[in-house]
Amino acid sequence: MSEIARDLKMAKSTVHGMTSALKDLGVIKRDPSTKKYTLGVTLFELGRRAYSQADFKNVARPVMEWLMEKTQASVFLGVLNWDHVTVVDIVESKNDLKITSPIGTTIPVLAGAVGKVFLAEMEEEQAIRLIKSRGLVSYTKNSVTDPAKYLEEIRAARARGYATDDEEYILGVWAVAAPIRGWSHLRSAIWAVGFKASLDEKKMEAFAKYTKEAAEAINRKIQE
16 A cells, blocks of 8 residues: 555555555455555456457448448447447448548437437336436437337337437438347447438338348347
C-alpha cells in the first residue's frame, strides 16, 4: 500500500479506498503473506470479452459488406451497452450521398429500428419497465411516443425477426435492423440505413429481407 501511494503521489487513505473497491471487484488481489497486490481474474475476463468483440467484428465484416452491396445503403453493427447502443463497425454506402457515423457513436436504446430489435429480444416485462423508466422521446414528427403502440411494434419485430424505422429517429431516413443472437454475452444487431426518398415499397421489402438474412448469416458463422 505504501509503495502504491508513493508511486501515485496520493494519500494512503485514498489508495486504500481505491484498492479495496478494486479488490472487491476482482480487478486486483492481495497476497496474504507478502501483502503485495497483483492483477485479478476480472481483468482477464474483461480482456477475453474485448477480444471476443474484436473477433465478432471480423466475423461480421464480410456479411456487412455483402449487405451494403445488396442494399446500396450504409450498414452498421452495434452492441447494447446499458441504456444505449454503441456502433462498433460500419460499412459505408458507395453512393456519394450516404448516411454515416463514427465508430463509437451511441444511440439511445429507445430510438430507431435497432432499439426496437433489442427490446424485442428482452422479456416483455423488462421492455415495459425500460419504456416506463426512460420514456419515449419525440425525435421527429414520426416518432412513436405512445407506449402501447411502441409495444405493438416491438411484438411485431419479435415475430418477424426484424424492426423498421420510418423517419422516426431522423427525418428522411429509413432503416431496418435485425438481431444477432450467436454471442451469448454480447447483445448485438446489424442494421441498414438509407434515404426514404430513394426507397419504394419493393425496395423496403428487399432491405428487410437482406438485413434479416445478414443477421442469420452472422449467427451461422459464429456457431461454426
